[in-house]
Amino acid sequence: MAPDDPTADDSAGSSDRRTAIGPVLAPATDTTTTATRRTLLSRTGAISGALATGLAGCLGLGGGGDDEEQDGDYGGRQPTVTVEDPPNAVFLPTHREAMRVGEPVTAGEFRFVPMLSYPHPFWTIAGSDDAAVERETPDVGRGVHMMITVQDRETGLVVPVDEGIQFRIRSDGERVGSPVSPWAMLSQEMGFHFGDNVGLPGDGTYEVEVTIPPLSVRRTGVLAGRGEERATGTFEFEYDDEFRDQVIDGIDYLERDRWGERGALEPMGAGADGSDGSDSGGSDADGNAGHGEMDHAHVPYATVPAVDAYAGTRLVGDASSGGASSAGADGEETAAAELPRSDDAPIVAVLFETDADADESDLARLAGDENRTQNPEQYLLVSPRTPYNRVPLPDAALTASIERDGELVAEHELEQTLDSEYGHHYGVVVSGTGSDTSDSESSSAIRSGDSVIVSVDSPPQVARHQGYETAFLEMEAVTFEVPDGAEGGDTGN
């Protein structure tokens, strides 16, 4: 049973925020300790300064005394509980969020769904070491956590990469605060979305203009050539007691002893029973290879295809490497369990080739128009994902090294790509008969027996909600073997 008032639980209370940061993110040196303390102070300043003192003062909204700043509009009812000593892996958070979901909004070739909740803690990332991760702790409760999930209208594919989306908020035609660049974020219930805590001066009706810049990520298939125009769309929302009650009363606490357990909440709207017992394991094996979209009460959820849904030759990884030794947690018994993991992220690697009839069209599509004239022979697709729910892990930098008989024969920087069939992945055209490919080293094709070592130059630069903040950070390289049957470009002419 969830405790009636989890905030009353001293050991998990919010007073010691360092606990919240956890061992991986703990300050490493004295200087960082200072910086951490100072930024904690500055966070207080940012929220209470801007909201309570600044806006409230200017708009004549109450005095903003200390108590009021502490409790804010939510009366201090937001969950501030944290998981102590979380594992260096995906883990169950303390609660399920409640949120208000808006109607989908059309913006050019895109459609987005707005979602609002109370201001949340989350973790921002700029780099890969400890100091590059920072917990954002909203200390005052006047405002919202504002989120959108963006979809391509034609394919339904959720846009899962950070492209510089902007929010501009107005009330009665007047601008409210600075424009906001929401963070690209991962949450267990919502998957990939864009969001940020946004301060509001008080109750009322707000209008949000969302700007989606042209996509710059490589796109293949139907997606090529789509999303080239900047698009805007607008939604409105009420900020009032009713809203706050809805997003607070709907919070669903997990049983205390499950907090921090390895596992993940089911995607929003997936598990209707809502019982704590069925929330882990996600939907690993449901074989939903579709367009990476699941329609849960019209909130699109970004997924990548199940392991066996790729038509090419699946490279065989060493499932005992990269943290997979503990991958059996929660008894998932799927193909995913055989995947090698890197800091808890299962990684799929697939080779598409010309001479395998079945996937020839896949190869042409994935190689893209830009490589058509070069007669591409192979495409290497690498898809890191969350261990539960198959959420793509975007905005990382991956390199594939090809080794043959222990010798390095080629190294390829993989390019983040959105494909209309296989969705988000990192890929590279490995060989082509045209000689002037962008990567001249790529002349040697991948053959059966080769080792493909996928190294993570930088981990997914995506902000994390609770349960994801200790995983996918220090990501080790994983090694795959090319099985027999992958003929390689040497026979492909």
Add this chain to the structure above:
Amino acid sequence: MTLPDRSALSRRAYVRALVAVGGGAALSACLDVTRDGDDADPVPAGTDDPDSLPARQHAWNEFSARDEDGNVQLPEHHALVPLSLASDAAGDAEGNNGDDGTTAPSEDDRQTTETALRTLERAYEWSHEGLVFTLGYTPAYFDRFEGSLPDSVDLPAPEALTAREDPAFDEFDALLHLASDRPDVVLAAEEGLFGDRNELNGIDLETDLTGVFDRHDDRRRTGFVGAGLPASKTDVPGVPESVPEDAPFLMGFRSGFARTQASEDRVTIDAGPFAGGTTQHVSSMDIQLDVWFGQDNHHQRVSKLFSPTHAADELVGEVGDELADTSGVTDDGIASAEAAAREHGVVGHAQKASRAREDGNPPLLRRDFSTVDGDRPGQHFLALQRGIGEFVRVREAMTGADLDVSSANNGILHYLFVNRRGNYLLPPRSLRALPPTAPNS
């Protein structure tokens, strides 16, 4: 015009607010507070000998303060005053007059303009303690003339420079940039040219600019730069308490080092009738400052503003105090911008922008400053360069569309929202009063 509430604000915040409001009442209020404060020193007087002044309007460096590392310190207080020719048919708010409404300025207007500007130079020493200023002209201004500008002047109409922005453009005729360490001088100079003052710093005003130019009050911009000024703005919504005490810019770090700035020579037009002039780009942007200070830590800020190496090796200090006359971006750092993007997942703004150096020399002379115009944090990014094409090239390097990095970690792009852009020709001083497209011909 409503003046800010003195009792609610610190002295510095109050003075800043007065500069932002502008006008005669603001000036006298400003004088009241500054007289009984530490700024009560007399303002150094100017000169009767115009030939003793530099031939370039943008010759400010020699007359500016330097910090202990020898870096030029931009004057602390700034006003950008947008102007349209009064002789034109009443323009709209953007200064658009259409082809029909525009007329070439008369010789009288030229005389009046030059006389008024010379009065400023007589009243105030050409220095940061007195007043420095430039008068620049937009491509829209030059449209009224028969011929076009010579090839030696690279002054295209402003345009959007990134895919994510949708800026408005400065399409009025001219921009007067006033700068001084003395907020009262910035205000008084503007009042002298456009208000109802009869004297400036003891010098009688023979004429003013009201008959020649109309001001666009709604486009007027102000700002500040200097250690301590940003931290005095925390009364403004969106300016967090955590802005460091010694920061010269709102984003919290020193900028504009001797070795990361172009020299005035480097940005000066070297041929043609406008030789001795320069071009100016002004972009005005919002900054989501509460996110920058509230959600990123110092390490992340240094990574994004300078480079990940700066953060890892702690090269910067709290506000840049560890740096001397350079940003610390090395040739290696520049060359590795692409690799840094992949290896660290983040690339620094300075690291990216410095990729546009030519033979190791930065092409831009940045004279940007912070602002709280409209009661929100922002930056007026003002840069001088020989031609606008150079600005565009540097801005492309800063945008870094070629880099494999998420938008949030691509320098400081995530925090900036460009609202306006304008391009200007700053003619040499001899041609600053309403120049035609082809002077001396």
